[in-house]
Amino acid sequence: MAAKHVEEAAKENSTGFGMFKAKLADILTEENILQLATFFHYPPAKIDLLQSKDSRYHLMVHYMEERGQITETDITTLLRALKALNLHGMQRRVQTLFELHTGKRCTGDDQSMQQPEDLNFGKLDLGSKGSLTSDFNILGLASFCSADQHNITLENGKLVPVSSTLEELQIKANIGKEFTQDQVIGLLSFAQRCERLRKLSFIDCLLPLCLLVGSLSPITKLRNIQVAWTPVEHGITFHLDSSRGKWVSNSKEATTLETKGQSSLRLLCSSIVCLRRTDSKQLQKSTILLLEIASSQNIPISHLRLEWSFSGFDGEDIRLESGLSLSSLSSVEKISIIAGIQKKEFTEEEVIGLINYGIKSPRFKELWLHYCKLPSSINTDIIPEKSRSRNIKVISSSEARILDLISGQWRKPDDIQTITEMCSGDLVIHRDTSESVQRTVIELLVEASNHGIPIYCVNLKSFSKIDEDGNIILSSVSLYQS
Structure with missing residues (x-):
């Protein structure tokens, strides 16, 4: 895998973003890579690959691009991470390289690099009428309540008026905070009236998974405003495709979140979420992203069902027949696996691996195995003690039996x-x-x-x-x- 990314890197253009990525790989150190991978919450399997001496530098750059942490137009996420890690010298070098090779102004200047607590969130200089003076370029708000064409209303009732100088607006909330379509459309209406505004960002929050195109077209088509959503800070970022009312990842694959008309992630996860063998790879990617967002926001995933799509378990992730992987989900409650076309027989180790995968979620209660050929018994020495203490149910539906976690035998x-x-x-x-x-x-x-x-x-x-x-x-x- 690492050699593949070296080959891809060698094929990049000698100028522009490709050259920036090559130079970035040159200045990264082994210590930098592990610090950033930990900061960005990369899964253990990826971190293990990054510890390999073979081309870890190009691989790290590939991962950052894949997750939207660096793009052709913006490396703010990377710069913020370097600042948070106190790697200020590296931060300045990366910023200089980006501007030198792409010719684009980096959005990670000192003001935009500030974290919400540095941007006077909740401590704005309000005038006598309880409104904010409008001479600012970048504004971050952590107590947003509502908005219209004229003002943003904060939770304390204070008003933020339309600004002729505002270039970037950041809305940050607590994990799990959910904004309605009316709140988002209100902010877009406000943003459209700010003449110089080019970017509206939502961070650490939940947004509607799809927006009504009719409500977007008269607003966002007037000016080129980038609307970005980062459900968890330093995680993957999405941008709004206003022509379809859909969110598209800033990763290399540009995956569109497909929701079949369901705009609420909470409601989507309250019913069965399926990963089917017949789903396109793009749809499977979308479903995996939605599951990861729900997990990061601690939204209960009531039932994850793999329909003929399961290929195996590699010790960390569930593998699908499509070649995609599903990392552990910290909020899943029930997992059902219908044996795949290629995978019908499960070993003792695979059953235990799936139990271990599930119990990483404090909410996990049940593992259902359908139409699978299972081992006649499980060695009690390898059954996780945590599964016993939590009374996890492991059920073979085709044999109408349940695994006795004490004896390792299947019983009625x-x-x-x-x-x-x-x-x-x-x-x-x-x-x-x-x-x-x-x-x-x-x-x-x-x-x-x-x-x-x-x-x-x-x-x-x-x-x-x-x-x-x-x-x-x-x-x-x-x-x-x-």
Whole structure:
């Protein structure tokens, strides 16, 4: 992988942004790379690759570009990171290189580099009428409430008027703070009236995943205002495509967030989120980005379902058949895996790996494995103690069994809640499964019927006939009326 990025770097143009990236790779040190990778919260697998002596410098530049931390027009995120790490000499060198090779004015000057606490957030010089004087170039607000064509209203009721000198406006909130479409459109209306404004940024907050195009067109098409959203500071940044009302990542792939009309990330994650084998790679990338944003904002991901897309587990990430990876999600509650086309048999280590993947989330409760060939038992020595203390459920739906975390054996469920959950989806009795498995599924159906538990659907792929007493005869056993 590292050699590939060296080859890509060598093919870059000898001027412009390509030359800047080459020079940036030259001045980075091993210590700088590890400091930045930690600061940007890179996953352990990426940090391990960066510790390799082979071309770590070009690889780091590639990762920063991939995550939108450096772009052809802006390296503010990198400069802010260097400042926060007290690497002021490196910060100045990087800024000078960018301006020298791209000919573009760097947006990371001393004023724009200031963090919200340095920009007088909540301590603005208000006049006697409770409004801010309008002679400023860059403004950061941490207590935004609402906006219209004339003013921004802060949470304390103070007003920030339209400014003829304002060039950049930053709105920062606490993690989990969610702004409505009306609030965003109000800010765009305000921004359009500020004659010199070129950039509106939202940091550490949640925004509508899609905006009504009709409400955007009369505002953003009048002037070229860049609208940026960084859900978690120092993380990936998106820009607003006002022609579609969609957010597009500033990464090399320029992934568009696809939401199928659902504008609220909280609502999206409150139902089943699917990664399907039939989804395009672009759609899978979008879904992964949405999951990562939700996780970073501590939004509960109620149910993640991998439909025939699972390829394996590498010890850190879930791998998909498309070649994409899914890093650990700190807010996922339930994971379901329907065996992929290429991956139907799971080893003992893979089952344990998936349990370990899930329990990184304090909310995680259940791992469901559908149509998978599973080991007959799990070595109790490798079952995580945390999974026992948290009573994590590991369920094989096709065999109607649950993993006993104490003995490592698969057993029939004996609690009403688990039986109810197992009967809420399709139950399949396959012709090619063993008689013991078929009997286990039948026993579950009988148990559910005895307790009056609704059975959503039974798929009899082993159906043979119905006898004279009305009993269904399967290929191996009978399913009696109850």
